[in-house]
Amino acid sequence: MRGITIKEILAKSKVDEEVTLRGWVRTRRGNKHLSFIALNDGSTFQNLQVVADHPKFEEDLLKQITSGASLEVEGKIVASSGTQNIELQADKITVLGTCDPDEYPIQPKKHSLEFLRENAHLRFRTATFGAVFRIRHAVSYAIHNYFNKNGFYYFHSPIITASDAEGAGEMFRVTTLDAENPPRTEDGKIDYSEDFFGKETNLTVSGQLEGELAATALGKIYTFGPTFRAENSNTTRHLAEFWMIEPEMAFYDLQDDMELAEDFTKSIINYVLDNCMEDLEFLSKRLQEEEKVMKQEDQSMELIEKLRFVVENDFEKISYTEAFNILRNSKPNKKKRFQYPIDEWGVDLQSEHERYLVEKKFQKPVIIYDYPKDIKAFYMRQNDDGKTVAAMDVLFPQIGEVIGGSQREERLDKLEQRMDEMNIPKEEMSWYLDTRRFGTVVHSGFGLGFERMVLFVTGMGNIRDVIPFPRTPKNARF
Numbered sequence: 170m171r172g173i174t175i176k177e178i179l180a181k182s183k184v185d186e187e188v189t190l191r192g193w194v195r196t197r198r199g200n201k202h203l204s205f206i207a208l209n210d211g212s213t214f215q216n217l218q219v220v221a222d223h224p225k226f227e228e229d230l231l232k233q234i235t236s237g238a239s240l241e242v243e244g245k246i247v248a249s250s251g252t253q254n255i256e257l258q259a260d261k262i263t264v265l266g267t268c269d270p271d272e273y274p275i276q277p278k279k280h281s282l283e284f285l286r287e288n289a290h291l292r293f294r295t296a297t298f299g300a301v302f303r304i305r306h307a308v309s310y311a312i313h314n315y316f317n318k319n320g321f322y323y324f325h326s327p328i329i330t331a332s333d334a335e336g337a338g339e340m341f342r343v344t345t346l347d348a349e350n351p352p353r354t355e356d357g358k359i360d361y362s363e364d365f366f367g368k369e370t371n372l373t374v375s376g377q378l379e380g381e382l383a384a385t386a387l388g389k390i391y392t393f394g395p396t397f398r399a400e401n402s403n404t405t406r407h408l409a410e411f412w413m414i415e416p417e418m419a420f421y422d423l424q425d426d427m428e429l430a431e432d433f434t435k436s437i438i439n440y441v442l443d444n445c446m447e448d449l450e451f452l453s454k455r456l457q458e459e460e461k462v463m464k465q466e467d468q469s470m471e472l473i474e475k476l477r478f479v480v481e482n483d484f485e486k487i488s489y490t491e492a493f494n495i496l497r498n499s500k501p502n503k504k505k506r507f508q509y510p511i512d513e514w515g516v517d518l519q520s521e522h523e524r525y526l527v528e529k530k531f532q533k534p535v536i537i538y539d540y541p542k543d544i545k546a547f548y549m550r551q552n553d554d555g556k557t558v559a560a561m562d563v564l565f566p567q568i569g570e571v572i573g574g575s576q577r578e579e580r581l582d583k584l585e586q587r588m589d590e591m592n593i594p595k596e597e598m599s600w601y602l603d604t605r606r607f608g609t610v611v612h613s614g615f616g617l618g619f620e621r622m623v624l625f626v627t628g629m630g631n632i633r634d635v636i637p638f639p640r641t642p643k644n645a646r647f
């Protein structure tokens with residue numbers, strides 16, 4: 170069955186070679202005597218032009234060659250005056266699956282991304298989503314490659330857990346109990362001892378806590394898996410199910426953590442620049458056309474130029490306090506102030522503040538570190554000032570936060586004290602505290618939002634367009 174792919178043909182086929190190619194029709198044009206069929210098989214952004222001389226084929230067969238139909242073409246590679254220099258002269262065409270043009274939603278024209286989101290099950294057939302999902306694959310490969318080369322072990326943290334790693338309470342419950350009529354304890358609470366797991370469980374919000382157990386034994390590890398947040402955020406940057414990469418390293422302090430974050434993200438971008446140029450060029454052109462249509466005032470840097478700029482320049486590193494002072498003294502816009510006031514030290518930075526810093530003030534990625542402890546998670550290492558923790562966020566232009574991380578609190582007494590202050594049950598987390606009881610060490614880590622990184626490298630505007638089947642509030646159709 171297996172034939173040759175378009176990628177293989179373009180790489181190594183010679184004129185006169187006989188091939189069998191299978192794929193889906195993108196477009197068909199021609200005249201009474203000839204048809205030019207643009208065939209795509211997903212192996213590359215490029216379509217291969219198939220030329221069918223009408224007298225060689227039955228009229229009924231030719232009628233079935235419409236956009237979306239699947240074909241097997243046997244023929245000969247011939248020279249062409251087109252951009253590819255070669256095309257496929259068909260000797261035999263078999264229609265593997267017909268496609269009714271009146272019903273097929275993906276027409277040979279430009280569809281809006283909103284329309285394609287409604288037809289997410291078929292959008293992989295378009296040039297745009299082909300490019301996006303090939304790049305998504307490349308980013309994922311680049312990540313594994315980077316860690317493997319640098320001595321990190323891929324560690325599988327559980328999807329179902331009994332803990333809330335971020336302490337934010339944004340969890341999807343996992344239970345086998347009858348939702349209408351769950352068993353109750355004497356004081357009226359749901360009795361989870363009757364549950365499948367004998368315990369209240371949820372889908373993981375982060376693999377970090379388990380990752381810390383692994384790092385304090387294996388040295389350097391990373392997780393890469395789906396994570397879940399039941400937050401009701403309807404933005405272009407949030408998903409209820411997203412993929413996260415969480416490296417965790419023993420004997421790394423915050424400085425090391427920040428250096429790793431910068432080197433790691435740059436290596437991903439470099440990989441994409443080195444391996445996905447065709448797809449990037451297409452997406453970049455698409456983006457420029459869109460910006461022209463929307464008549465955007467500040468034309469952002471062209472996509473590929475922007476990616477090169479990020480890898481060639483150092484990230485800006487500033488403390489929360491420095492960021493706070495910059496923001497307090499700046500006017501984002503002549504008429505408008507920030508929607509959220511920034512006049513009291515200790516407030517959390519909103520995305521408008523983060524975007525001001527990366528897009529207006531520094532115009533490059535910014536790492537903010539040493540955040541106020543009251544807006545950060547319990548596990549972060551407390552600084553000597555008593556007010557801040559050794560946390561860091563990496564902010565990217567157009568995206569905002571791509572990474573959140575920290576040096577972890579390795580001192581048992583300080584950690585327990587913080588858990589008490591934040592009402593985090595120590596008994597249930599005794600397994601976690603054991604890392605601090607038995608041979609505790611300085612360690613650090615961070616989490617990269619995979620889809621946010623894919624958004625950045627593809628230049629797409631909405632996170633729903635870089636994950637195959639987006640899960641957002643009220644949306645799980647497929």
Ligand code: 4AD
Nearest residue numbers: 375377407408411415571572573574614615616618
């Ligand atoms: O900042 P967050 O919540 O950090 C953690 O979960 C830590 N446990 C990470 C660690 O130190 N190991 O999430 C990390 C990153 C964010 O910077 C963001 O890029 C992404 O995950 N993220 C989301 N991406 C899409 N949709 C959401 N709802 C996201 N929430 C976080």
Ligand code: MG
Nearest residue numbers: 562570572573
């Ligand atoms: Mg965060």
